[in-house]
Amino acid sequence: MKHFVLELAMIVTCIVAAVADVALAHYAGFQLFNLTLWFVVPVGAMIVGAFAASGAIVAARLFDIRPSMWQSIASAAIIGAATMLLIYFLEYNTLVVRGTRLHTLIDFWTYVDVSLTKSHLRLGRTRQDLGEAGDVGYLLALLKLAGFVLGAYFVFAMIRGMAACARCGAYFKTVRTKKSPDLPVDEAASVHQQFMSGDMPAIKQALDWPPEPRKLEKKQPKARLVYRLCQCPKCAARAVIGSMLVSAGREFREVKGTKVTRRLPDNDTVVAPAF
Numbered sequence: 236m237k238h239f240v241l242e243l244a245m246i247v248t249c250i251v252a253a254v255a256d257v258a259l260a261h262y263a264g265f266q267l268f269n270l271t272l273w274f275v276v277p278v279g280a281m282i283v284g285a286f287a288a289s290g291a292i293v294a295a296r297l298f299d300i301r302p303s304m305w306q307s308i309a310s311a312a313i314i315g316a317a318t319m320l321l322i323y324f325l326e327y328n329t330l331v332v333r334g335t336r337l338h339t340l341i342d343f344w345t346y347v348d349v350s351l352t353k354s355h356l357r358l359g360r361t362r363q364d365l366g367e368a369g370d371v372g373y374l375l376a377l378l379k380l381a382g383f384v385l386g387a388y389f390v391f392a393m394i395r396g397m398a399a400c401a402r403c404g405a406y407f408k409t410v411r412t413k414k415s416p417d418l419p420v421d422e423a424a425s426v427h428q429q430f431m432s433g434d435m436p437a438i439k440q441a442l443d444w445p446p447e448p449r450k451l452e453k454k455q456p457k458a459r460l461v462y463r464l465c466q467c468p469k470c471a472a473r474a475v476i477g478s479m480l481v482s483a484g485r486e487f488r489e490v491k492g493t494k495v496t497r498r499l500p501d502n503d504t505v506v507a508p509a510f
Contacts, residue, residue: 240300244294248290249318253283257325260326271379285390292393295394295406301404308388315387324343326346326350400474403467403469403472407467410473411510418458418459419455420456423479429441430462441460461477461479472498
């Protein structure tokens, strides 16, 4: 029943995504799902695909649904293909040619074939016309389909990455967050290692650790430690989720393998007060 709710939520956002894409093309003359980089990177399709599957996040949160890997792949493939097909179907049923609705002139699959093979390829910022796509249009359509599926799967990857209570399976909710100032990478890694492998007093020490004031060089790689006190909305179990972010410029990115969830005992009076 829960997984049916997940699919139902995605059907809603799939329809909204397709309608929004067609409306954008009609009123602004810009079709997002056709946006590509270097002819091969379907950026627009990935964005629309992620939007189409976004209902899964809401349903997963509300009903504590945890899809398996195979369910994620299958659902992403279905919703991605369905969204792309629905966009073509909506176009087919809304286009008007010389005062006559297109669907009264040709059948749907003929429209899809014409759309793929007769559309013109354009290059660069000047939009240089390279002529009709021909059979290459089908190859480009496959790339866009892959983009829809990848965008949808990204949503499921986010869901599978959300921390959940080991006791009852409900997703944790963040109660409080604690962030460190910018730190030298080695120093931050040493403190975070203590959080990842230490006992409860060691975790508290990592949270309480007051870094000495220092001025880091602009070009020096920097790190930040982020710790979130989370609580299960059902059984009130608590955990601390910590990760280390590193930046060599302006943007901080989470270091792979540093995101760790440390469960707290029910009678914890050591770690939670550190927040």
